Amino acid sequence: MMATAADLAAGRYRQVARTERALVALIQRIWRRLSAATIAEDLEGEAGAAILAAVVAGQISVAQGAQAFVAASMAAQGGAGVAEAALTAAAFAGFAPGGGSLETLLFVPAIGVRQRLAAGMPAQEAMLGGLADMAMYATTTVADTARSSAQVAMAADPQVVAYTRVVNLPACSRCIVLAGQQYAYSEGFLRHPRCDCQTVPLREKEWAGVQSPRDLYEAMSEAERRRTFTVAGSRAVGEGADLGQVVNARRGMSRPDAATTSEGTTRRGLYGRRVRRTGGGTARIPGERYARTTQSRLTPEEIFRRAEGRAEQLRLLRRYGYLV
Known part of the structure; x- marks a missing residue:
C-alpha cells in the first residue's frame, strides 16, 4: 500500500527529529569536557570545530532527504516524478538560519557563559545555560535547513502549487494556531527558535489530512492545554473561544530575512x-x-x-x- 501524504509528513518529521537528537547528544558529550573558565578558547579550538562539523553534517543529512520527500508526497497525491532540477544538499550547509555565519552563531554560547559568570552565576549553572543555548542554535539551524531545502525542492517540481504547515505535539500555542494553514510554495515559513514544524507540499490547494488547530487542542491533555495556552486561555478555548483570538500567533515568529x-x-x-x-x-x-x-x-x-x-x-x- 502506498504511503499517504500524512505518513510521509510523519516520516520526514522523524528523520529531522532523529538528526537533531543525535546532534544534541554529540554536543552534550563535547560540552562535558569544557570549562567555563576557557569556554571562549574551547569554542575557537577543536571543540568548536567538532560542533560546527556536526551541525554541517546534520544540515546535509536533512537536505539530502528533501527532494525524495517532495517527490513521494506528489506521488501520494496522484502526481508523477517530474522535477526539473536536482537539489544540491551541500549548498544548504555551513550557514546559519537567514544566511549568516554558522561559525559565528555557534560561538555565541561562549558569550552567554561569560555574561552569566559576570552576573555572579556559579560556573556549573553558567555552563548549563551555555549548553542549552548551543542546543537551541544547532537544532534550529537543522530544522531551518530541512524546511529551506524542502522549499527549494518544491520549486523544482512544477506539480507543487502550495505547502501546508504540519504541527507535531508537543508544540507552542503560536504554532498550534497555524496548523493546517496553506501558503504558496515560495512563501517564507514563519518559525521561532526550536520550532520543529514541517512543510508538506501540495499538488492541489486543499489537503484534508492535516490536523487543524482544534484537532491538536482536542488531542492535548488538560495539563498540556494549561501549560501551552495558560489557565485562562485554556478555559476560554474550552468555552468556545477561537484559538486564533486567544493566541497572538505571530508574536515571536519570523522568517529568515538575510539576503x-x-x-x-x-x-x-x-x-x-x-x-x-x-x-x-x-x-x-x-x-x-x-x-x-x-x-x-x-x-x-x-x-x-x-x-x-x-x-x-x-x-x-x-x-x-x-x-x-
Whole structure:
C-alpha cells in the first residue's frame, strides 16, 4: 500500500527529529569536557570545530532527504516524478538560519557563559545555560535547513502549487494556531527558535489530512492545554473561544530575512567555482585564508522574494548552486 501524504509528513518529521537528537547528544558529550573558565578558547579550538562539523553534517543529512520527500508526497497525491532540477544538499550547509555565519552563531554560547559568570552565576549553572543555548542554535539551524531545502525542492517540481504547515505535539500555542494553514510554495515559513514544524507540499490547494488547530487542542491533555495556552486561555478555548483570538500567533515568529550568505563563496566553494567558470572575480579579504568571489550569494529565501515566477526562481536557484 502506498504511503499517504500524512505518513510521509510523519516520516520526514522523524528523520529531522532523529538528526537533531543525535546532534544534541554529540554536543552534550563535547560540552562535558569544557570549562567555563576557557569556554571562549574551547569554542575557537577543536571543540568548536567538532560542533560546527556536526551541525554541517546534520544540515546535509536533512537536505539530502528533501527532494525524495517532495517527490513521494506528489506521488501520494496522484502526481508523477517530474522535477526539473536536482537539489544540491551541500549548498544548504555551513550557514546559519537567514544566511549568516554558522561559525559565528555557534560561538555565541561562549558569550552567554561569560555574561552569566559576570552576573555572579556559579560556573556549573553558567555552563548549563551555555549548553542549552548551543542546543537551541544547532537544532534550529537543522530544522531551518530541512524546511529551506524542502522549499527549494518544491520549486523544482512544477506539480507543487502550495505547502501546508504540519504541527507535531508537543508544540507552542503560536504554532498550534497555524496548523493546517496553506501558503504558496515560495512563501517564507514563519518559525521561532526550536520550532520543529514541517512543510508538506501540495499538488492541489486543499489537503484534508492535516490536523487543524482544534484537532491538536482536542488531542492535548488538560495539563498540556494549561501549560501551552495558560489557565485562562485554556478555559476560554474550552468555552468556545477561537484559538486564533486567544493566541497572538505571530508574536515571536519570523522568517529568515538575510539576503545573502558568504558560505560557498571561496575559490573552493561550490558557488565560488561556478562564478570563476563564468568569468567572475575573486578577492582576498583581510584575515581570511581563502579568496572569495566578489559576487554575493543570495539565500533561497531571498531568491523566492525577488523572483517573479517559477522559471526565474529555478534560474536563480541554479545560478547560486542550490539546484543543478
